[in-house]
Structure formats: structure tokens, C-alpha cells
Amino acid sequence: MEAFYDLSTPESLVMEGITMKTKISLGSFLLAVLLTIPLLAHHSFSAEFDGTKPIQLKGTVTRIDWANPHVYFYIDIKGADGKVENWGCETAGPGGLLRRGWKRDSLKVGDEVTVNGYRAKDGSKLADARHITLPDGRRIFGGTPGDGGPDDPSAKKPGA
């Protein structure tokens, strides 16, 4: 540790041809990379969605893409003016949903659902579905654990 502080002495900077400075930079870089890894679960929530733009969508399911790495479903929403818009909802993958009791046939085309989520950053008609109220009344978390989004159950609360 002494050599670490004694940066002014040239001999202490050189270790087998690699300077201490290089080692410190490499070390910091590695640390930065390691700290970033948990944010890249699959893709982080914040890469695509805006946590400051919550949205509630109520409508009829038109399509379900039961697919890796993310399940998508689409719903028709009737606006106040009677105009129908089709919205996409992104959730975790099939494995994640099954663990929460959301089976492949829990949601079918024609079902009425309520989705509480967050809008896509690009402003498209796409939302990260954080909570979905299924036709049987169950309210299920739809996000990917560890994606860093709101209500992430795997995220530790500060001080907790």
C-alpha cells in the first residue's frame, strides 16, 4: 500500500514494465465494468423506457408474442374521442412470467386487461408493463427482475 501513495518516486511506479499508473487505470476500469454488469440484466429498463412517464392502459388484447427474451402483448385502447389505438406492452421472458404464475394461456386475445407501466423513451405506442391485472383479477409484476426499473422486486431499497 505504501507504493500506492508514494507516486512521486519513479522506481515505485515501475513494476515489470507496467507502470503503477496503468495498473490503477486498469483497476478502475475493471471496477467500473463490474459495477455496470447488474444494470445489464437483459437490457436495462432505462435503455428503452422512461421512469418519469407512468401510464395506465385499459383495453382488449389483440395479440400475444410469447417469446424470448421478452414477451410482448398488444392491446386496443379506445380513447375519449372513440379512436382506437393499438399499444404494445413489453414484459419479462416466458420463464420469468411462469415463475410468477402467469401461464401462456393466462392472457388470451379478446381479454380485457389493465396495464400499469411506463412509456417508451422514443414516444412510440410501447410501454414497459410493470403491473398487469389479468382477467381473473390477479395483479402480476411484468418487469424483468434486476432491470433497474420502478418497483423492481430484486432491487434493495436504500437503508433496507
Next chain:
Amino acid sequence: MLEHFCQWLYDSAIGTGIRESIWVFPIIETVHVLTITLLVGTVAIFDLRLLGVVLKNEPVSRVASQILPLTWAGFAVMFVSGFLLFWSEAAKSYANPAFRIKLLLLALVGLNPLIFHFTIFQSVSEWNGRVVTPLRARLAAASSLTLWACIICAGRAIAYFQK
């Protein structure tokens, strides 16, 4: 035509099976990512030897004969696992800009060793023991390292453009 082929792959039983699986997709994905170490790791060792950074006292041909079989093994696993992932997402991948860039870069990175082996590597006996190899060999090594880094980035970016 190409788009139809991608849609056909996507709709096929195997493509659908992988896409809708609980374990198969994540396992293939994990293998694909882990094998980067075998493929790109060994490529990097050889490239760094050409650049005179590591294994300086080892003849280039000896490094090549020990390292490159592992590279090929890595490539085989990467190709199969990558194709299976593509199979399950083909219709989405077709329109994915990151995927298109990745394929383009893969074509380039394939061309690189082809040129290398049929040109400058033919005369390896003349520069086998040199720490710093001829400029053309070093250029091949530098472009290989750069291209592979870009391919990994493009591959990672696919997830961000998949709709």
C-alpha cells in the same frame, strides 16, 4: 425473398420452440456469450503475438498451430449457437439494424484471415521468430482485434433494437 425466408424460419417448429422455451433460449444465449472467450480470446492471443505484445519468444507458426484449432472450435460453437438464436428471432432480426451491421462485420472479419493466410502468412518462415512482424501481418492483427470488438458491441446492441 430474404424476408420471406426469415419469416419461414421464425414460424418453423424449431424456431418457435426455441423462442417460446423456458430454458433452451437462455441456455443457447449463455453458451453464445461464454464462447466469445474461446473464439475472440484465442484470436486476441494470436493477434497480440503478431503485434509483438505477448509470447514474443515463440515462433509465430508455433503459436498459430497451438492456438488456431481452439479458435476454430470456438467458431463452430459460436456459429451453431448464433444460428439457433437467429432461427428463433429471424423475422425480428431481419429488420434489426444492429443485426445487419453485425453480419456485415462478420463478413469482413472472415475476409481478414483469408487474405492473411494466402498472402503474408505464406512467407512466415522468413519472419517467424521476429518480435515485431511485417506491417501487413500487424495490420491484419489490428483490424482483426478492432472488428471483433465491434462485432461483440453490435451483437450486444441487437437486444436494444429488437421489437
